[in-house]
Amino acid sequence: MGSGLYVSLSAQLAADKRLTTIANNVANLNTAGYRAEEVRFEEMVSKAGGQDVSFTSTGETYTSRKSGPINPTGNPLDIAVEGKGWFAVRDGATTAYTRDGRMNMSPEGELRTLSGRPILDASGAPVVIDPTGGTVRIGTDGSISQNRRAVGRIGLFLIPEDAKLTRRDGALVVPDKPAALVQNYNRNVVRQGFVEGANVDAITEMTRLIALQRAFEMAASAVSQTEDSTSQTIRELGPG
Known part of the structure; x- marks a missing residue:
């Protein structure tokens, strides 16, 4: 499996985790004293074919310390x-x-x-x-x-x-x-x-959600293209 597919899949997993935190934050917009969940992402580097390939980690969830209104x-x-x-x-x-x-x-x-x-x-x-x-x-x-x-x-x-x-x-x-x-x-x-009140800003969370949906779609498209390319290569290299 090519490194491009791993990179795209890691991006999808990270987006899924971020989506969970956004859902929790929006669900607690009216919860007094609630502190928003955030995700801290780290870049992971792996050797593939003698080259460094960067992956997105699934991220670590943490609680925001910012005060609410x-x-x-x-x-x-x-x-x-x-x-x-x-x-x-x-x-x-x-x-x-x-x-x-x-x-x-x-x-x-x-x-x-x-x-x-x-x-x-x-x-x-x-x-x-x-x-x-x-x-x-x-x-x-x-x-x-x-x-x-x-x-x-x-x-x-x-x-x-x-x-x-x-x-x-x-x-x-x-x-x-x-x-x-x-x-x-x-x-x-x-x-x-x-x-x-909760330190969650509804507009910020909705903006993040829109950006996240776009990123997820791009990652899904990249996975699909990589799979198509892999399938084509297998057909071309297979028995004639």
Whole structure:
């Protein structure tokens, strides 16, 4: 099989992986705190007939760290982060992280995500406040007060830039390296009454999809032409 066919097939595989990420991103356009999936491609070089032949790798998927738009909701149990901080939640036996700060309160006063996962404080314990203690006020450092009385603080964490993020349900991620408590609240500000939207741009994704479809068609055409050429060569070299 000629190197041209391998190159074309590798391009098709790469395009297919990119298509999957675009589909996931578009499906989560309205998911609060969602971070887009991206694909990092690398060039692979192989020796063929004494010459270097470049192939496109299938690519490595990673999660974008770019922030999404922060929109006002007026709900005192909605919070967003301006900066790189993440909220911590209990996901089964695992600590997961999210930028989706929409919360509700259980009858016992436990703050939870809309999917029912406990919001954690700096020590990794669930945040619990007084369900009858009055209006909830959340400071820019995540501190919580009711009737001017401090009742807790929402943990805010930094995930290492080189950590690989594994996706969980919705906007949850689990890093492969430990997250650290935020120390500088001037660069990581908690905003009460706001929610961060997905960092997915619909126009950008549609533009990528159109370009991807064209690239896939070109690769498919190249595969077809290579197969036709190979078939013709076999017929010409075959028994007369």
